[in-house]
Amino acid sequence: MIVLGIETSCDETAAAIVTGDGVIVAQTVLSQLDEHRPYGGVVPEVAARSHLLHVDRLVGETMKKAGMGFDELDAVAATGGPGLIGGVIVGVMTAKAIAVSRKLPFLAINHLEGHALSARLTETDRIDFPYLLLLVSGGHCQLLSVEGPGRYTRLGTTIDDALGEAFDKSAKLLGIGYPGGPAVEAAALKGDSERFSLPRPMKARKGCDFSFSGLKTAIRHAADALPPGPLQPDDIADLCAGFQAAAGDVLADRTAHALDIFLDDHPDGNALVIAGGVAANQALRNRLQILANQRSIRLVAPPASLCTDNGAMIAWAAIERIKATGMDAARDKLDFRPRPRWPLDPDAPSAAFAGAKA
Ligand code: KG4
Ligand code: ZN
DSSP, rough: OOEEEESSSSSEEEEEETTTTEEEEEEEEEOOOHHHGGGGOHHHHHHHHHHHHHHHHHHHHHHHHHHGGGGGEEEEEEEESSOOHHHHHHHHHHHHHHHHHOOOOEEEEHHHHHHHHHHOOOOOOOOOOOOOEEEEEEEEEEEEEEETHHHHHHEEEBOOHHHHHHHHHHHHTTOOOOSSHHHHHHHTOOOOOTOOOEEEETOOOOOOOOOHHHHHHHHHHHHHHOOOOOOOOHHHHHHHHHHHHHHHHHHHHHHHHHHHHHHHHHTTOOOEEEEGGGGOHHHHHHHHHHHHTTTTTTEEEOOOOOOOOOOOOOHHHHHHHHHHHHHHHHHHHHHHOOSOOOOSSTTSSHHHHHHOOO
């Protein structure tokens, strides 16, 4: 089976061709970082126009790299949401156009499902369902029990900011650039994580929900309390190291709670998987590895290039669905409408309600 996947839901225009065995035959990712950098965050209108400008060329380049024509594909998949609606429309319309013109099945993929299944996108040693997923990206921070393609139970979510958003906003207020995650990680390498006393929001609270807006505010207060004048490199490094340590403690605490629930429901569960852009952070991976060792569970983290947004995870999620249900049930109708909001677990209580319960 050979599937083309297209991803345009945020600030990466991406395409990839993946086989049923999990081989990434070709992939292309065009980051819009330079276009959004002057604004310190992703501007939806700028993103949509840029996707529109580049997506055709990118798909063409990917096909060329693979040495394939559209007729050799078995299906075309695109992110159908959740995400910035202008970009999602561009990707969905591109995939539909290829599907119609070549009489191929079209699949609309939930972006979160792409991240959720990316840890299984490998040629060897594929992890089995069920597993516990910590999905940490710019727009989401969730703990999910992954039981199979299309089968997810949300155990916790953020009641305010996503962790990636907190990284990005903290970096912005420290003036160290965009995107914030890699900038904070690099600055933290030389920092003392204990110099500033920062909160661990939600730690030891019941349930598995997260909150990061207080941590971001604490960074602002700590920076404001320093002597007037520009922040010094040591201060920035210490604040970043403190932020990362606090975020790591919170992730480990919330994930430990989720592991209790998950393993109760699924004694056969054998892995803790981290995915999403923030999962590229080595310090956070190390912190979760300690937790995994304590709980004798395997920690699986996709390579950094599959953690941030990419087309391969979209093609792979399509392949997983096709394998699970067969092509006829897996394909979407051509009148599929992009979904700016699309929860993976439609039965989960709203974030606000879950927070109130905690
Ligand atoms: O999954 P992703 O590429 O896009 C979304 O679906 O949101 O995640 C982007 C987020 C950004 O907030 C970015 O700052 C964060 O992932 N990120 C990181 C790192 N690399 C990317 N956060 C922490 N450490 C990193 N090394
Ligand atoms: Zn993403």
